[in-house]
Amino acid sequence: MDIAGIGGALVNAALVGFTGLLLINLSGIEVSGPTFAAVLTMTGFGLFGKTPLNVLPIILGVYISARLIGKRMKDYLIIALFGTALGPLVSALAWELGLPVVPAVFAGLTGGIITGFFLPSIAVSMLHLHQGYNLYNMGLSCGFFGLFAAAFIIGFGHSWEGQLYWYTEPSxxxxxxxxxxxxxxxxxxxxxxxxxxxxxxxxxxxxxxxxxxxxxxxxxxxxxxxxxxxxxxxxxxxxxxxxxxxxxxxxxxxxxxxxxxxxxxxxxxxxxxxxxxxxxxxxxxxxxxxxxxxxxxxxxxxxxxxxxxxxxxxxxxxxxxxxxxxxxxxxxxxxxxxxxxxxxxxxxxxxxxxxxxxxxxxxxxx
Amino acid sequence: MKRKDLILKLIGEMASYVLDEDPMRVVISLHQEEDGLHLAIIDDCKHSDEDIEQLEKTLNSRKRPELAAYYGAMTGHDLLGSSRLNLLGWQIKHSDVVRIGDGIKIDLWLGGERFDSRHFNIPEKEE
Structure with a gap:
């Protein structure tokens, strides 16, 4: 909202939420507790960090990971939906490294796919760490992966610091x-x-x-x-x-x-x-x-x-x-x-x- | 998932459930076929009708592939706290719970897509 205004943020949130709903529908899964949570979470984070473009490569990466071990998208649907928490990593790889447009898009797309590919294995291991007592397990999983991503980006000489945009206008x-x-x-x-x-x-x-x-x-x-x-x-x-x-x-x-x-x-x-x-x-x-x-x-x-x-x-x-x-x-x-x-x-x-x-x-x- | 891992997880979760009641006797029986298996768990604890109904409902809950492949990894593994038979219910084909002696017998049937559960004589549901 501090960046794109209220209208832009709301439209983006709706599009991100719709992306989640579409994925659920294509997977043939009914909307119930976890999928309801995932769609509302995606919509909510569409107000501050997720965009339809930065979530799609991650979802594709999760799909590739599932297919590699003979599973279907529906098996890892929850991981794909919540794994979009790393959307800013995709955006950072694409737009924050100072690359020309084509390599930038390639970097974002590849980075997102690699990220999504790793998420199922990490997510399952992280579950064992807290035994189901942390509801946002993908938060822990994405944070864990984010440590490595940040180390790689900084290790190759790029500085990257998250910025805080905090909208304070009453509405x-x-x-x-x-x-x-x-x-x-x-x-x-x-x-x-x-x-x-x-x-x-x-x-x-x-x-x-x-x-x-x-x-x-x-x-x-x-x-x-x-x-x-x-x-x-x-x-x-x-x-x-x-x-x-x-x-x-x-x-x-x-x-x-x-x-x-x-x-x-x-x-x-x-x-x-x-x-x-x-x-x-x-x-x-x-x-x-x-x-x-x-x-x-x-x-x-x-x-x-x-x-x-x-x-x-x-x-x-x-x-x-x-x-x-x-x-x-x-x-x-x-x-x-x-x-x-x-x-x-x-x-x-x-x-x-x-x-x-x-x-x-x-x-x-x- | 490897069959051995799956069996270990199922036995672990079921054992955790029955041991919560502090039984004096527990029998776990495994019968394997090429494309399926039957696991029976017998205890000697008293269970109310409501307990048994809830148990059967949980074990025969609707299949949830989106939860089974992900959260199912905790079955029989992460055992701190109450046992979670719903994790197990998503992964089996059918279950029956019957009273036997002082306790109950829980039958679980599992199998692949080609698995013919009739070989294990799953009782027909009475209308």
């Missing part, structure tokens, strides 16, 4: 975008499921949320829509309350957590982690409405399964550590991984999972 349209969409989801859920949707919403609150928790399957479509809408409304209220800007990253973040409202996130498993981020923000002297802390407060819900499975104290501690981590990790991959919170969340989850597993495995029961 009624942007303020109302998520609340109106959330209300629409809530009404759709209520009309579709009636009283049962409220029961399903209650049932969703008791699910730990660990990957892969498809609330559409585990509860119902209407319950998932209600949960998603509620998360959007409460998230928007938080942004309004702390006086943060409703800009591309913030709206993108809200759309992402709404998407994951059908795939692992709910109010009961999220609040401890958010509270941990807020406490850490205040104790470190940061402002709650500064870019880093506000995005951490939204995206820290990637760690919601830790609170859902191991309780409130673990959730609070995880949120606390997450804020401190996420303020550092962006520079590690030069901002090439859009899911920086997923990267920091994955590292945080891996730390907590290691300690909890060590304790549970070694504590004497006899």
């Amino acid at each position: 009624i349209l942007l303020m109302l975008l998520v609340p109106v969409f959330s209300t629409l989801l809530i009404f759709t859920g209520l009309i579709h499921g009636g009283k049962q949707s409220l029961k399903d919403l209650k049932a969703i609150q008791s699910i730990p949320g660990r990957l892969p928790s498809d609330f559409v399957d585990m509860a119902s479509v209407s319950g998932a829509l209600l949960n998603s809408g509620l998360i959007g409304l409460i998230g928007s209220a938080y942004i309004y309350f702390v006086g943060a800007s409703f800009n591309g990253p913030v709206i993108g973040g809200l759309l992402t957590i709404m998407g994951f409202g059908a795939f692992g996130t709910h109010l009961k498993n999220s609040w401890p982690v958010v509270a941990g981020v807020i406490i850490a923000t205040l104790l470190t002297g940061n402002s709650l409405n500064a870019p880093g802390p506000i995005l951490a407060a939204i995206f820290c819900t990637t760690l919601a399964p830790l609170a859902g499975e191991f309780g409130i104290p673990v959730g609070l501690a995880a949120g606390f550590v997450h804020l401190l981590m996420v303020l550092q990790t962006g520079s590690w991959h030069g901002g090439m991984n859009l899911y920086n919170n997923g990267f920091a969340g994955g590292l945080t989850a891996a730390l907590f999972v290691s300690v909890i597993q060590w304790y549970k495995t070694n504590k004497s029961e006899m």
